[in-house]
Amino acid sequence: MKPSVVTIEPNGHFCDDCAVRGAAVCSSLDAAELREFEHLGRRVHFDSGETVFSEEDITTSFYNVLEGVMRLYKLLSDGRRQIVGFALPGDFLGMNLSGRHNFSADAIGAVTVCQFAKAPFGRFIEDRPQLLRRINELAIRELSQARDHMVLLGRRSADEKVATFLLGWRERLVALKGLSDTVPLPMSRQDIADYLGLTIETVSRTFTKLERHGVIEIIHGGISLLDPARAEALAAA
Amino acid sequence: MKPSVVTIEPNGHFCDDCAVRGAAVCSSLDAAELREFEHLGRRVHFDSGETVFSEEDITTSFYNVLEGVMRLYKLLSDGRRQIVGFALPGDFLGMNLSGRHNFSADAIGAVTVCQFAKAPFGRFIEDRPQLLRRINELAIRELSQARDHMVLLGRRSADEKVATFLLGWRERLVALKGLSDTVPLPMSRQDIADYLGLTIETVSRTFTKLERHGVIEIIHGGISLLDPARAEALAAA
DNA sequence: ACTCAAATTTGATCTGAGTCAATTGGCTTT
DNA sequence: AAAGCCAATTGACTCAGATCAAATTTGAGT
Known part of the structure; x- marks a missing residue:
């Protein structure tokens, strides 16, 4: 993979002009919460083909896709690959129980994500059941899509x-x-x-x-x- | 084996001797909450081959599997079937966003479930983020399993x-x-x-x-x- | 525009799993 | 214990999609 530069923009009030402001995980927050929330995230750009995270990596961040398309995939030891999904703006990535990512993700074309460090995000969520409920909704939606895809793959x-x-x-x-x-x-x-x-x-x-x-x-x-x-x-x- | 259709036991204090008491969705509740919670659920038995719920049915209940094995599957219009999973004691079924089940479930051998009516369960969860967090964990675990299964089916x-x-x-x-x-x-x-x-x-x-x-x-x-x-x-x- | 490498398309052939068709084995009923 | 039934196994053959092998197109770099 080519070692191109990851551009990190300074923190600040950027939710205002965020493409997925009302959608995604943020839709569960009111104006005041959003103000607090935006200090947790940083916009990060990835060039085409760059890997955002790899399977088995320790999970240090969660990601909210803002722009572009990502491929999410798992590899077998002999190189066979199964793409488990394509992520688009509004998709939220990185949730897992093991503390490690259970698939890899890389950029197809230029991608912008809103990246949240795991610990502060976890703390923020703590006393915001709304946000937790929203994340749960996204997980349930993904699960339903995953089952549809199983039918496609198997039958x-x-x-x-x-x-x-x-x-x-x-x-x-x-x-x-x-x-x-x-x-x-x-x-x-x-x-x-x-x-x-x-x-x-x-x-x-x-x-x-x-x-x-x-x-x-x-x-x-x-x-x-x-x-x-x-x-x-x-x-x- | 039990002879007939669906046996519904009276409500009451049965969490005490529940096989999945400390596991499943209940593990997130303390003793006091569990006491309140048990009034929401009723034990229901299903005989081998009986259908617990069908795809596209309006979701009226959630289910916590207590005993036995269930097959969870989706059908194509021409009869092709994909089993998306087998449910065992501790599994929690019925969560969805559409208000309709997105797969069918039936008993393989005798099954006992703890059935919760949707509305009261939703109300109970409302002010118990612990329980919501637990349900979210279960969804995330299922999602990870679903992705593993995609690799199996596809590759x-x-x-x-x-x-x-x-x-x-x-x-x-x-x-x-x-x-x-x-x-x-x-x-x-x-x-x-x-x-x-x-x-x-x-x-x-x-x-x-x-x-x-x-x-x-x-x-x-x-x-x-x-x-x-x-x-x-x-x-x- | 020209070069080279990578991605895609197309063709020829092969094969793993499906289909079709008996048989076998285990239960249940009589 | 014989008959009937359904699930599972086994065998013969087929075929959808994989593999192998060229073209051909696209695209980035010079």
Whole structure:
């Protein structure tokens, strides 16, 4: 991994112009609390490909994604990789019971996170059940998504996997940036393959097949969803 | 075995002799709180094969498993099934954001649960951050397990899946009942297949292969783990 | 624009796990 | 103890997706 510089901005009142202010973990705080809270976090930038934290690392911080996309993954000893999710703005990372991260996370393209040191964050949460409740909600939401993904990995065909992925990814971007049939795919084919439990070749062939059938058009850095209805049908089985 | 449908015992002071008293969700409560808490729950029995709740059902209750084993699963419209987990005593079920269960749960063999109506439970939790923290811990633990299972489903071979399952299941039983190389498997081969993303035939063949190689012995209602070290090696890859 | 390396696509072939089809074994009922 | 039933095993064959092997496209650096 390239040892590029991590830029740390000075602490200060930056929640005001934070993209995920009303969402994410912060949505549970009122104006006064937010003022106190912002002193705990620091904005940190990561360049494309940089690792934010690695599996088995001692957890020293929690992270709130502000901008960009991250891949979250686990490796087997022989190098096989399973991507367990992609993190987008509003996602909160780093919670665990063991005191060590249970997956690795790195930046796909430039990423900005709001980083919280573990101890002060833990103290802040102590007497704020609202915040705890919000974190719990995020965990429960993730758990539900994880179970959906288990169904995909265990029981769906390659075609279904790819169609489901494209629709699900589009849905997340819609929630973030509004409706569009142009779906940017910042992650590589290898990332998609490792997310879907396929090989890169199968993903590529399936994209080509979907394009041949007029369901999508493969464009630079993403796809255009030409026939959402047909994609839904393929995904549903 | 109990003859019929669902037996509901009268409310009362039964936490005293509860098998999961110090564990589960209750471990976060002191003696006084536990006394209040026990009025919220009722013990309910389910016979083998009975469904405790179904996916898409409105969530009216939460459940704390006291005795027995449950299968937790999701179905695709064409009948394909993915088991997302097996619940054992101490597991807490029913948390979700949508107000509907996001998987189905049924009894494998006789099961006893401690059932809590949603509303009173929600009220009780309101001013008990301890309990909320405990529930959050359980969710985070489940999330970590779910991610491990994604790796298994997406990236492991049939042999690795089966070996990993046997070791993981044994581990859970050890935590519950103490060490033993005899591993009861109350679930059917079909359940195991649907948990591992395989077919019943592949699970059966893999069991036979492990037995031929002296790793396990297939016994009535389970297996005997003859060579744990070799099983670990197969699971690790 | 030119070079080189990496990512992606495409083609040919292989194989692990699925499918289809009997058989076997264990229980329960009569 | 025979019959019936369901779960599990075993065997023969198939196939979806993996693997191996080139092209081809893209992109960063000069």
